[in-house]
Amino acid sequence: MRFRYHTRYSDARKLLPWTEGRVAYLLLVLALIAAPFVLQRFWVGELSYIFILAIASLGLMILKGYTGQVSLGPAAFVAIGAYAHALMLDAGVPFAVSLCLTLIISGAAGLMIGLPAIRVSGLSLAMMTLAFAVIVEHVLGRWKTLTGGFSGLPVETPVLFGFRLGTPTAFYFLCLAILIITLLGLVNLMRGPKGRAFVAVRDSEAAAWGLGIDVARTRVEAFVLSSAILGLSGALMAHHVQHLTPEGFGLLLSLELVLMVVIGGLGSLRGALLGAVLIGFLPRLISMAKPLLPAQVSAQFGLEIFAYGLVLAVFVLFEPRGLEGRWQKTKAFLTSFPVYRRDTFRRQKTYMRSERLK
Amino acid sequence: MSLFEFDAVTLSFGGITAIRNLSFHVEKGEIFAIIGPNGAGKTSVLNVVSRVFDPNEGQIRFDGRDITKVPRKGVADLGIARTFQNLELFERASVIDNLRLGRHRFERGGTWQSLFNLPSHGRREDEAREAVEAIIDLLDLSPWREAMVGSLPYGVRKVVELGRALALEPKLLFLDEPASGLNSEETRDLSFWIEDIRRDLGITIVMVEHDMSLVSAVADRVLCMNLGSRLALGTPSEVQANADVIAAYLGT
Numbered sequence: 001m002r003f004r005y006h007t008r009y010s011d012a013r014k015l016l017p018w019t020e021g022r023v024a025y026l027l028l029v030l031a032l033i034a035a036p037f038v039l040q041r042f043w044v045g046e047l048s049y050i051f052i053l054a055i056a057s058l059g060l061m062i063l064k065g066y067t068g069q070v071s072l073g074p075a076a077f078v079a080i081g082a083y084a085h086a087l088m089l090d091a092g093v094p095f096a097v098s099l100c101l102t103l104i105i106s107g108a109a110g111l112m113i114g115l116p117a118i119r120v121s122g123l124s125l126a127m128m129t130l131a132f133a134v135i136v137e138h139v140l141g142r143w144k145t146l147t148g149g150f151s152g153l154p155v156e157t158p159v160l161f162g163f164r165l166g167t168p169t170a171f172y173f174l175c176l177a178i179l180i181i182t183l184l185g186l187v188n189l190m191r192g193p194k195g196r197a198f199v200a201v202r203d204s205e206a207a208a209w210g211l212g213i214d215v216a217r218t219r220v221e222a223f224v225l226s227s228a229i230l231g232l233s234g235a236l237m238a239h240h241v242q243h244l245t246p247e248g249f250g251l252l253l254s255l256e257l258v259l260m261v262v263i264g265g266l267g268s269l270r271g272a273l274l275g276a277v278l279i280g281f282l283p284r285l286i287s288m289a290k291p292l293l294p295a296q297v298s299a300q301f302g303l304e305i306f307a308y309g310l311v312l313a314v315f316v317l318f319e320p321r322g323l324e325g326r327w328q329k330t331k332a333f334l335t336s337f338p339v340y341r342r343d344t345f346r347r348q349k350t351y352m353r354s355e356r357l358k
Numbered sequence: 359m360s361l362f363e364f365d366a367v368t369l370s371f372g373g374i375t376a377i378r379n380l381s382f383h384v385e386k387g388e389i390f391a392i393i394g395p396n397g398a399g400k401t402s403v404l405n406v407v408s409r410v411f412d413p414n415e416g417q418i419r420f421d422g423r424d425i426t427k428v429p430r431k432g433v434a435d436l437g438i439a440r441t442f443q444n445l446e447l448f449e450r451a452s453v454i455d456n457l458r459l460g461r462h463r464f465e466r467g468g469t470w471q472s473l474f475n476l477p478s479h480g481r482r483e484d485e486a487r488e489a490v491e492a493i494i495d496l497l498d499l500s501p502w503r504e505a506m507v508g509s510l511p512y513g514v515r516k517v518v519e520l521g522r523a524l525a526l527e528p529k530l531l532f533l534d535e536p537a538s539g540l541n542s543e544e545t546r547d548l549s550f551w552i553e554d555i556r557r558d559l560g561i562t563i564v565m566v567e568h569d570m571s572l573v574s575a576v577a578d579r580v581l582c583m584n585l586g587s588r589l590a591l592g593t594p595s596e597v598q599a600n601a602d603v604i605a606a607y608l609g610t
């Protein structure tokens with residue numbers, strides 16, 4: 001058993017109050033730094049891809065997990081970021097400048113969708129974002145003079161301060177650095193007033209208005225922030241695939257991103273990362289498992305979609321709070337080992353509107 | 359001049375008139391209760407004040423200023439807080455964060471400082487925490503400080519909602535049925551808190567309440583509404599003895 005005693009309010013603001021936690025994260029970072037020197041080239045690329053997905057997952061988590069706005073078309077913003085970045089590099093814009101402009105451009109695209117989204121929520125918003133994603137994919141396919149259409153757009157190698165980041169290892173560190181910066185920024189933002197306002201808008205709009213939170217504005221802000229980060233991941237994605245085609249940013253990518261935040265655990269940045277790792281590795285796990293499966297099964301198309309569905313169903317049934325919920329329970333079990341009670345995380349009866357007393 | 363004036367206000371939803379030409383005023387430092395049968399329009403009065411709905415006619419004044427046209431998010435800045443009949447809490451946030459959100463009007467801006475976790479941001483967070491701790495002390499919420507609101511029993515949630523409204527540091531506090539769903543012990547605590555809030559924090563209180571024992575215990579004056587209009591206004595004993603009030607409650 002362990003209790004947290006604070007002697008100062010600033011103690012409560014520490015990100016990692018326990019020594020074990022600090023050591024664990026330090027080891028994780030060290031392992032990630034060592035990884036490209038011990039892993040095969042293929043896995044270095046694979047890990048870079050997971051980092052990119054994790055950035056995108058963080059972006060979507062802000063929208064879905066923190067403000068509760070459903071988006072079924074996050075891939076559209078990844079695509080906008082990817083194409084904007086590739087085209088700017090083409091036009092000779094330096095890499096770092098192009099990344100910053102990509103944030104602004106995809107954020108502006110988010111504003112464009114976020115403003116009309118004030119009026120709708122739930123299913124209508126889901127439909128609107130889905131339609132937007134379909135439109136973006138089509139425009140990218142048809143606007144051949146700009147995007148190269150379905151034959152694609154080659155992406156230049158990133159050059160940062162005169163260094164060409166062409167090798168998988170260099171690109172790996174670029175992705176890792178951007179992921180860590182994004183994560184730290186969001187951690188700070190989400191535990192501050194802005195993050196609290198996001199959560200307020202998600203859980204009760206009526207109360208949020210009553211406390212002086214501009215609900216409409218907050219929802220749009222979340223849209224812009226989320227899209228900007230999705231766009232940033234798109235810029236890195238462009239370098240990862242090296243040749244952009246519209247199919248790369250279709251509904252499958254949107255589906256994967258939505259699964260990451262739902263399975264990761266809504267309302268948690270750690271959940272977004274865990275979800276990205278699980279969903280990102282799933283296709284690899286499937287291809288590794290294929291030789292072990294009976295021939296009739298492994299020859300089937302769409303095995304991945306099936307696996308996504310299965311994972312989602314398992315989580316909805318057994319762990320609605322996602323990987324983050326699992327994590328919390330495991331941690332509670334380990335730290336309170338002999339006296340852990342299974343009911344610690346059982347929710348009190350929730351009061352539905354109709355059963356609350358009048 | 360009274361602190362709060364409700365002047366000939368009418369609110370209708372299509373065919374239903376929720377508030378019908380209603381006038382009353384609340385003095386500074388008063389505890390003012392609104393009673394009435396279901397559907398009398400009590401919650402609608404609160405909703406008009408917090409700008410959920412535009413009144414069709416009439417004027418609402420606070421501190422002598424017409425607030426009928428302030429934007430919805432601006433009501434908190436005037437120093438007007440409210441609670442809700444059906445609890446509107448931030449369920450998936452901790453008690454501390456719920457109370458912190460009560461202070462949102464003091465926490466606007468500073469987004470960049472928080473992004474980089476600058477010392478100035480830390481100081482602001484600590485100050486906010488101190489203000490919130492005072493409320494936790496007042497309402498005996500310390501056992502639940504870090505708990506998710508969604509995991510708390512009903513009685514505690516009602517107290518958290520009261521605390522969140524206090525965190526706004528209001529001049530005028532509207533409570534919508536604060537005692538509904540509470541047991542007698544919790545209701546007694548509530549009546550002490552309401553008196554403390556008025557006496558120690560100097561907050562004027564308007565409460566909608568069905569529990570007449572609570573109303574008689576704490577309220578200075580009572581407004582009884584029926585079908586959107588004023589049926590009676592006076593001290594608790596006057597209103598309870600009023601023939602129209604008795605008739606309205608018995609449904610004759």
Ligand SMILES: Nc1ncnc2c1ncn2[C@@H]1O[C@H](COP(=O)(O)OP(=O)(O)OP(=O)(O)O)[C@@H](O)[C@H]1O
Binds near residue numbers: 358374394395397400
């Ligand atoms: N948003 C709305 N749309 C349509 N009618 C409404 C709306 N809100 C309230 N009403 C109607 O206005 C009338 C007054 O409702 P109100 O909620 O103010 O009553 P109340 O006195 O608070 O009742 P209760 O004691 O049940 O809480 C009722 O007839 C109700 O049906």
Ligand SMILES: [Mg+2]
Binds near residue numbers: 400401402443
């Ligand atoms: Mg009511």
